[in-house]
Amino acid sequence: MDALILDATSKTANVQRIPIPEPGPTELLVHVEAVALNPVDALYTFNPLGQTGRVVGTDFAGTVAALGSDVPSLNPTLKAGQRVAGFLQGACSANDRPGAFANYLIVPHDLVWRVQDSLSLAEAASVSLTALTAAQGLFPRLGLPAPFAYDVKPSTKSTEESLTAFIYGASTSVGLNATQLLQLAAKAHGMTLHLIGAASPSRHAMLSAAPYSFTSLVDYRDEAWPAQVRALTNGAGVDIGYDCISEGPSVAAVASTLSSAGRMAVVRSRAGKAWAAEPGTLPTEPVYGAVWEGLGERVEYQGFIVQPSAPARAFAVEFYKWLSKVGGSELLPNPIRKMPGGLERIVPDGFKLLGPGSMEQRGGESTEEWMRPVSGEKLVYEI
Ligand SMILES: NC(=O)c1ccc[n+]([C@@H]2O[C@H](COP(=O)([O-])OP(=O)(O)OC[C@H]3O[C@@H](n4cnc5c(N)ncnc54)[C@H](OP(=O)(O)O)[C@@H]3O)[C@@H](O)[C@H]2O)c1
Structure with missing residues (x-):
């Protein structure tokens, strides 16, 4: 072959x-x-x-x-x-x-x-890869309730009836999947979702429409976007930040949009050196994980080893069972x-x-x- x-x-x-x-x-x-x-x-x-x-x-x-x-x-x-x-x-x-x-x-x-x-x-x-990445980030890592059942307990548990979430890099493949998964999770759990995204203005019309349906969008090339995001929450900050770029200054900027109890996930690791912020200098330590965890194997990656994880593999198996039913109908x-x-x-x-x-x-x-x-x-x- x-x-x-x-x-x-x-x-x-x-x-x-x-x-x-x-x-x-x-x-x-x-x-x-x-x-x-x-x-x-x-x-x-x-x-x-x-x-x-x-x-x-x-x-x-x-x-x-x-x-x-x-x-x-x-x-x-x-x-x-x-x-x-x-x-x-x-x-x-x-x-x-x-x-x-x-x-x-x-x-x-x-x-x-x-x-x-x-x-x-x-x-x-x-x-397969970006949808699982987004699902891992939102559900086991950030603790949001998933639109499907899985046995692994998330490290933190979210019980919000309403959620304000910010997706930086909303037009990335990871971001588009995370957005749809958040909408499906909100629907499944009766959660009111206030969804803010950062993307190029040329993508705003697409992102405002279904299935993404962002409530508000900002332009990441406008330096004032962190202040604009905070203003969209009346100064309170967002509950969840998902940085789908995690390069250069983006991690610190997304962290600055969080509420006092807010938490965030990143797609690239501190060890990988795509972004630099010394531990302890951000309001909260971002949660990172590699999608490879879902394979349940030992993987060398970005200067560190992803260890085999039975729970992460079990989550991937459940996610793909769900995708077999909803891929193309609910998750586009x-x-x-x-x-x-x-x-x-x-x-x-x-x-x-x-x-x-x-x-x-x-x-x-x-x-x-x-x-x-x-x-x-x-x-x-x-x-
Ligand atoms: N942790 C993991 O396991 C994992 C898994 C998958 C991916 N990743 C990482 O996640 C990142 C995204 O991957 P992807 O496949 O989703 O990317 P992608 O779809 O190829 O990203 C393209 C998008 O990036 C946006 N973009 C470029 N520069 C930006 C910036 N400075 N700020 C905001 N948006 C920007 C562009 O937005 P506009 O068109 O709106 O300008 C474009 O739509 C990559 O670094 C990838 O390596 C990590």
Whole structure:
């Protein structure tokens, strides 16, 4: 099969022919038909942690090609030919499991979700990683009540009847998913939601409309936005802040919008050095976690190790069970941009658009229509 393989020396990835993998007893072999790009895919291709020969890439959708020997008894409803989506840790890892950008991949049978007929595989490919990231941030980490049941107890518990939440980077893929999840959680628990977002004015009309339905929006390029957010809460501050950028000054600025009991989550770690604020200098310490926790494996990432976590994996399993029912009907995929070409165009086009690290480093000096900057959408390749 063809796969996009990391060349750590040249800091790039190339399409190569490798053997089709064999599923283990509890795994599925998936025929991949669409993949979606995440910033982390480009980050760890351009800044590799070693491991030349590793298949890169995270988000995928496709059809079940074969089931491991134990899968029929573990999951009797899962059949060959069914459409599924999920994600793998293809960027970097302390283990040597391959990523997703290939014709075939293997994945644990319970870490995929069933793609309903209403969704194309290209749309489904865009969902798994950022939706789980948003769900982890809001529910187990910030303690908001989820719109689905799960056994893991959140570290803090929220019992608000009304909630004021602020999403910085509201048009990011993580932000669009977090917004929808907050709306669904509010609906499920009868919570009144006052939702404030920061995004480019060009995205405000989209974000004001369903399914996002922001109450108020500010422009993150206007330096006065933290004061504007506080003013929108009559000076009280927001209960929840979710910084979907977490670079440079954004973390401290989002922290300045919190109420005295407010809490916030970030998407990039202090250890990763995307943002700098000494511990103790913010009104509250932001909660961080990597989406890889959901895989339940040991993963090397941003200079630290994500340890295997059974509760985090159990949460991912429950989330994907829920997504199998509501994906495409209640939780909608982000708008997608279908990119031309297949695996061979991912590095020169897709990774160029995502850049080697920060939002500021993103590329796009090109006249082709598909090379415009990423804004409120997901890059998808059909392969
Ligand atoms: N912790 C985890 O496990 C985890 C998981 C997934 C992603 N992440 C991280 O989360 C971040 C977002 O990922 P993503 O895939 O959602 O990104 P994305 O969709 O590619 O982000 C593009 C968006 O970023 C917005 N943006 C760019 N610079 C901004 C700034 N300075 N302030 C506010 N918004 C800005 C743009 O908004 P406008 O178009 O409105 O200008 C654009 O819509 C990345 O750093 C990613 O690595 C972390």
